[in-house]
Amino acid sequence: MTMKSISIAALLSLATVGHAYSPNPAIGLAAKGMGLLKPIFGLEAQIQAAALGAISKVDKDDVVQEINYQKTQNKALIYTYGLSPFSSEAKAILEATDYEFKEIELGAEWFLLGGRGSVTRVALSEEVEGGATSLPKIFIGGKCIGGCNELSELATSGDLDSLLANAKVPKKGAPAKKGAFSFFE
Numbered sequence: 001m002t003m004k005s006i007s008i009a010a011l012l013s014l015a016t017v018g019h020a021y022s023p024n025p026a027i028g029l030a031a032k033g034m035g036l037l038k039p040i041f042g043l044e045a046q047i048q049a050a051a052l053g054a055i056s057k058v059d060k061d062d063v064v065q066e067i068n069y070q071k072t073q074n075k076a077l078i079y080t081y082g083l084s085p086f087s088s089e090a091k092a093i094l095e096a097t098d099y100e101f102k103e104i105e106l107g108a109e110w111f112l113l114g115g116r117g118s119v120t121r122v123a124l125s126e127e128v129e130g131g132a133t134s135l136p137k138i139f140i141g142g143k144c145i146g147g148c149n150e151l152s153e154l155a156t157s158g159d160l161d162s163l164l165a166n167a168k169v170p171k172k173g174a175p176a177k178k179g180a181f182s183f184f185e
Contacts, residue, residue, distance in 0.1 A: 023093055027085055027086060048113070052119075060119050063119045063120050074101070075141060080103055081109050128146055128147075135147065136151075
């Protein structure tokens with residue numbers, strides 16, 4: 001391999017850093033369209049949470065406490081459905097960054113949630129303006145930024161990286177910070 005070919009390869013790899021993933025415009029368009037169904041999904045979510053939550057004896061206050069705990073323990077956090085293309089798209093966007101995030105999958109899809117997952121879905125809807133019950137729900141620095149559409153817009157505009165950095169989200173593979181008495185750990 002010549003010096004010239006190494007330099008070109010290095011330049012190409014540098015050009016793709018930070019742009020390893022471009023949000024899928026079809027998913028983005030579909031995510032915007034889902035907003036039209038928000039009132040129907042909201043009613044369905046309330047009924048599902050009330051019915052399944054009561055059967056499972058789920059305490060909504062416990063669920064809210066758990067969400068708040070997760071928000072404080074994880075600088076970047078995403079709640080997902082396993083089969084959702086919107087959740088998959090949001091995860092792909094986050095995975096393309098140099099930052100760590102935690103995923104909490106509530107279930108395969110909204111209609112397969114049990115009592116706790118259904119109550120969690122409703123509690124998460126209270127974290128966003130407008131009360132959308134759809135997933136994913138993404139938290140950065142403890143604040144819900146919204147779902148797939150909002151994350152995609154941040155990635156496209158180039159603001160996602162600075163938002164993650166400003167929230168002090170750890171970089172992938174970075175050593176964990178130790179406390180003042182780290183020699184005991």
